[in-house]
Amino acid sequence: MKLAYWMYAGPAHIGTLRIASSFKNVHAIMHAPLGDDYFNVMRSMLERERNFTPVTTSVVDRHVLARGSGEKVVDNITRKDSEESPDLIVLTPTCTSSILQEDLHNFVEQAQMNSKGDVMLADVNHYRVNELQAADRTLEQIVKFYIEKARKKGDLPTGKTSKPSVNIIGISTLGFHNHHDCTELKRLMADLGIEINQVIPEGASVHELKNLPQAWFNLVPYRELGLMTANYLQAEFGMPFVDITPMGVVETARCIRKIQEVLNAQGAEVDYEEFINEQTLYVSEAAWFSRSIDCQNLTGKKAVVYGDATHAVAMAKILTREMGIHVVWAGTFCKYDEEWFRQEVSEYCDEVIISDDHGYIGDRIAQVEPAAIFGTQMERHVGKRLNIPCGVISSPVHIQNFTLGFKPFLGYEGTNQICDLVYNSFTLGMEDHLLEIFGGHDTKEVITKGISADSDMNWNKEAKELLNKIPGFVRGKVKRNTEKFARDRNISEITLEVFYAAKESVGA
Amino acid sequence: MTMTAEPQALSFECETGNYHTFCPISCVAWLYQKIEDSFFLVIGTKTCGYFLQNAMGVMIFAEPRYAMAELEEGDISAQLNDYEELKRLCLQIKRDRNPSVIVWIGTCTTEIIKMDLEGLAPKLEAEIGIPIVVARANGLDYAFTQGEDTVLAAMAARCPDKAPEEEKKERNAITSLLNFGKKKEEVEAEEEGYANHPPLVMFGSLPDPVVTNLTMELKKQGIKVSGWLPAKRFTELPVIAEGYYVCGVNPFLSRTATTLMRRRKCKLIGAPFPIGPDGTRAWIEKICSVMGVTPKGLAEREQQIWESMEDYLKLIRGKSVFFMGDNLLEVSLARFLVRCGMTVQEIGIPYMDQRYQAAELELLKQTCIDMGVPLPKIIEKPDNYNQVERIYELNPDLVITGMAHANPLEARGINTKWSVEFTFAQMHGFSNARDILELVTRPLRRNDNLKNLGWDKLVREEAKV
Numbered sequence: 001m002k003l004a005y006w007m008y009a010g011p012a013h014i015g016t017l018r019i020a021s022s023f024k025n026v027h028a029i030m031h032a033p034l035g036d037d038y039f040n041v042m043r044s045m046l047e048r049e050r051n052f053t054p055v056t057t058s059v060v061d062r063h064v065l066a067r068g069s070g071e072k073v074v075d076n077i078t079r080k081d082s083e084e085s086p087d088l089i090v091l092t093p094t095c096t097s098s099i100l101q102e103d104l105h106n107f108v109e110q111a112q113m114n115s116k117g118d119v120m121l122a123d124v125n126h127y128r129v130n131e132l133q134a135a136d137r138t139l140e141q142i143v144k145f146y147i148e149k150a151r152k153k154g155d156l157p158t159g160k161t162s163k164p165s166v167n168i169i170g171i172s173t174l175g176f177h178n179h180h181d182c183t184e185l186k187r188l189m190a191d192l193g194i195e196i197n198q199v200i201p202e203g204a205s206v207h208e209l210k211n212l213p214q215a216w217f218n219l220v221p222y223r224e225l226g227l228m229t230a231n232y233l234q235a236e237f238g239m240p241f242v243d244i245t246p247m248g249v250v251e252t253a254r255c256i257r258k259i260q261e262v263l264n265a266q267g268a269e270v271d272y273e274e275f276i277n278e279q280t281l282y283v284s285e286a287a288w289f290s291r292s293i294d295c296q297n298l299t300g301k302k303a304v305v306y307g308d309a310t311h312a313v314a315m316a317k318i319l320t321r322e323m324g325i326h327v328v329w330a331g332t333f334c335k336y337d338e339e340w341f342r343q344e345v346s347e348y349c350d351e352v353i354i355s356d357d358h359g360y361i362g363d364r365i366a367q368v369e370p371a372a373i374f375g376t377q378m379e380r381h382v383g384k385r386l387n388i389p390c391g392v393i394s395s396p397v398h399i400q401n402f403t404l405g406f407k408p409f410l411g412y413e414g415t416n417q418i419c420d421l422v423y424n425s426f427t428l429g430m431e432d433h434l435l436e437i438f439g440g441h442d443t444k445e446v447i448t449k450g451i452s453a454d455s456d457m458n459w460n461k462e463a464k465e466l467l468n469k470i471p472g473f474v475r476g477k478v479k480r481n482t483e484k485f486a487r488d489r490n491i492s493e494i495t496l497e498v499f500y501a502a503k504e505s506v507g508a
Numbered sequence: 509m510t511m512t513a514e515p516q517a518l519s520f521e522c523e524t525g526n527y528h529t530f531c532p533i534s535c536v537a538w539l540y541q542k543i544e545d546s547f548f549l550v551i552g553t554k555t556c557g558y559f560l561q562n563a564m565g566v567m568i569f570a571e572p573r574y575a576m577a578e579l580e581e582g583d584i585s586a587q588l589n590d591y592e593e594l595k596r597l598c599l600q601i602k603r604d605r606n607p608s609v610i611v612w613i614g615t616c617t618t619e620i621i622k623m624d625l626e627g628l629a630p631k632l633e634a635e636i637g638i639p640i641v642v643a644r645a646n647g648l649d650y651a652f653t654q655g656e657d658t659v660l661a662a663m664a665a666r667c668p669d670k671a672p673e674e675e676k677k678e679r680n681a682i683t684s685l686l687n688f689g690k691k692k693e694e695v696e697a698e699e700e701g702y703a704n705h706p707p708l709v710m711f712g713s714l715p716d717p718v719v720t721n722l723t724m725e726l727k728k729q730g731i732k733v734s735g736w737l738p739a740k741r742f743t744e745l746p747v748i749a750e751g752y753y754v755c756g757v758n759p760f761l762s763r764t765a766t767t768l769m770r771r772r773k774c775k776l777i778g779a780p781f782p783i784g785p786d787g788t789r790a791w792i793e794k795i796c797s798v799m800g801v802t803p804k805g806l807a808e809r810e811q812q813i814w815e816s817m818e819d820y821l822k823l824i825r826g827k828s829v830f831f832m833g834d835n836l837l838e839v840s841l842a843r844f845l846v847r848c849g850m851t852v853q854e855i856g857i858p859y860m861d862q863r864y865q866a867a868e869l870e871l872l873k874q875t876c877i878d879m880g881v882p883l884p885k886i887i888e889k890p891d892n893y894n895q896v897e898r899i900y901e902l903n904p905d906l907v908i909t910g911m912a913h914a915n916p917l918e919a920r921g922i923n924t925k926w927s928v929e930f931t932f933a934q935m936h937g938f939s940n941a942r943d944i945l946e947l948v949t950r951p952l953r954r955n956d957n958l959k960n961l962g963w964d965k966l967v968r969e970e971a972k973v
Contacts, residue, residue, distance in 0.1 A: 035531030
């Protein structure tokens with residue numbers, strides 16, 4: 001047992017439901033007790049979805065415990081099949097069905113006999129995988145199912161499209177800024193003269209999955225979702241894939257160069273160098289921003305980065321490499337992907353943190369006292385308590401992160417959005433100077449902030465007044481450094497003299 | 509299973525139970541706030557945790573006094589010892605929070621693996637010295653607000669049967685709250701204002717302002733409320749002795765009522781619930797009649813409230829409402845809305861205890877007759893899919909529903925109100941009646957503002973397959 005009240009990644013069935021409900025005309029039936037269909041609320045609320053979420057529950061209740069749920073599950077599947085004629089029904093196990101150990105495979109087979117659409121059991125184990133892993137797995141499972149089905153029927157199309165084309169794999173419902181990213185990627189592909197063969201799973205029809213192999217290559221923008229499918233397609237059809245997340249100027253260029261390599265290997269003879277150059281220097285504002293004096297003021301400022309693997313890695317690289325910001329630590333809750341994360345991010349931060357314990361993450365933020373945090377909604381709230389600004393860069397997120405306006409994180413427009421996010425998260429440079437010069441304009445009492453920062457030092461009146469004049473966002477650090485200085489020298493009361501001595505000694 | 513009898517009887521039907529509602533563990537959200545010295549430990553899986561985390565929104569960031577004991581694979585396969593694991597976590601809670609009670613919420617998983625929480629609790633309680641109350645608020649057996657019912661039924665067993673002499677004064681927290689700042693003589697003088705009636709204890713968790721309000725409402729009639737289950741603190745649970753009278757304030761508390769009657773030998777006052785001015789008046793009148801007090805000034809009081817709500821009533825008179833059903837407040841709300849002049853097309857409800865709700869059902873029937881509207885169908889364990897079909901057919905002016913259906917219905921031009929808001933709003937008593945109408949009329953007022961824009965149907969017509 002583990003004591004917990006916050007988790008970064010949801011349970012496995014959420015991943016399966018995200019995939020199923022992203023497809024067009026696919027229905028998921030959860031094998032779960034009453035009240036487990038909270039996914040419908042999240043999709044309806046967070047995505048502000050206009051349509052009914054295609055998820056229903058085959059309710060596990062007392063009668064089911066006594067008699068087994070076979071008949072009920074089969075009935076529910078065939079009923080849904082006739083009510084809404086979905087192309088595919090995905091029976092979704094939950095933690096409850098994991099323990100009941102009923103033969104869901106068998107139920108699916110029975111239901112399939114009486115259903116016009118296809119019926120499938122999602123192959124995910126609640127106790128082994130989380131939301132993200134389950135989503136990755138379910139997407140692969142569905143793709144494989146329809147490829148094999150087409151192969152059996154002998155109508156698997158052969159050959160590639162005449163012009164270079166791509167499948168974008170991994171865009172899904174409830175994904176962080178996924179819809180905007182998808183629009184931006186489509187635009188980028190159009191600029192590169194690459195046709196979109198298919199986007200999966202969002203908005204895709206399962207009947208068209210058999211056409212996936214017609215694309216020249218696959219693009220997997222997110223580390224968490226789509227790699228299994230890309231690997232399957234590579235093993236099965238020798239389809240190359242590009243899994244460099246085009247987030248940030250340098251990574252976008254790297255992604256495009258990789259695409260160029262992949263296409264040229266198939267005889268496309270494309271050269272994207274000029275496009276990259278043009279975009280980087282004159283179209284996207286990001287490169288210019290990093291050269292501007294605004295960004296100069298951010299040089300060496302401390303930041304911490306935390307999120308899913310994709311966004312935390314990309315963000316750490318952008319901050320360090322493109323903006324000269326000092327990333328003290330970068331971390332992720334994707335513990336299962338630790339090796340890749342370390343390898344990607346190690347040279348861009350002082351320390352790598354792999355943890356899904358929000359309490360620990362909060363403490364580490366408090367200790368470092370960064371000038372800005374880039375994290376999930378949880379880190380935003382830590383920032384609020386510590387009075388440190390936070391830019392949200394990764395799920396889990398709230399409704400305000402499902403923006404109505406166009407806010408991609410990927411591609412060249414994404415680089416602009418990220419610049420705004422970063423710049424607005426730090427206190428504005430000039431404001432910063434003015435506050436220092438004029439001693440600050442806030443007269444709040446010094447609060448001992450910091451989740452794990454306690455202090456019992458005695459400050460005399462003058463020193464306290466001076467401390468109050470230090471701008472809020474550095475006050476905690478100055479206070480702590482001064483106290484450490486005093487403690488090291490066995491000074492019991494902090495006076496103005498001690499205060500200045502400390503400043504001179506440690507540069508507080 | 510239809511039981512339609514003569515035309516002037518309510519009809520009860522039961523559908524498939526395929527409906528959306530909250531898991532009953534959600535009761536920790538309001539109970540941990542109500543019982544200030546408690547700590548709620550939900551013993552379940554990531555699924556439970558994910559629900560709580562998302563359903564409670566920003567509350568989660570406020571270091572709430574609840575947590576998950578998240579079961580791992582070793583717990584399920586009994587490789588780990590339940591007792592040792594729970595002891596470790598409860599000691600940690602004791603060290604970090606030092607609560608006066610730890611409430612264990614049993615979930616579907618603990619039911620299925622048959623974890624003997626009721627057996628483990630007394631042993632662990634003796635070992636760590638903190639009371640442990642066990643409530644099985646799981647989705648196998650219960651819906652949403654019934655979670656509170658399971659917790660209060662378990663708490664009922666913890667109420668002392670007589671107050672220790674020296675504590676007697678402090679234990680009655682509500683009286684001391686009401687008497688706060690008054691001199692001793694004044695208090696004694698006020699004590700005389702009460703009729704001589706047997707002790708009366710209320711049950712049902714309500715925000716403190718509402719508790720005070722209802723207590724004062726009864727005080728005006730000379731009825732003294734000796735205690736309230738739950739109280740602000742676990743250490744202030746009311747004395748409940750054999751022969752006491754008890755009365756519920758919410759329609760979903762049937763297990764608590766049963767426990768108080770059977771286990772604590774109390775007498776239950778079966779009254780309609782104090783929701784809406786009509787309900788509040790009927791509630792007080794019923795209590796008065798049982799206590800042998802003649803109520804005074806209630807008709808005028810009720811009339812005043814109705815008059816003060818006229819601006820809202822104008823908006824809903826003659827309109828129709830459809831309850832999809834998810835929180836068991838449906839019958840009381842429907843009865844109130846009929847009195848407001850609405851027609852109720854359907855009352856969906858997760859579970860219908862016809863004995864506990866008898867007085868409320870009777871009042872609903874009477875109200876429909878008085879207002880000259882047809883008696884609504886009550887659909888127990890509704891089927892949301894069928895309900896949506898009926899909604900398309902009936903085209904109600906307002907659908908009261910869960911969040912899973914609200915946005916899709918709005919996009920199809922149907923006004924909706926999110927049902928969960930009724931659970932969290934302060935809506936009991938005379939003074940809060942207006943707040944119910946504020947909620948009910950909000951979609952109508954909002955959509956009134958938009959009606960000339962032609963933005964009613966915001967989904968493309970789907971081709972029928």
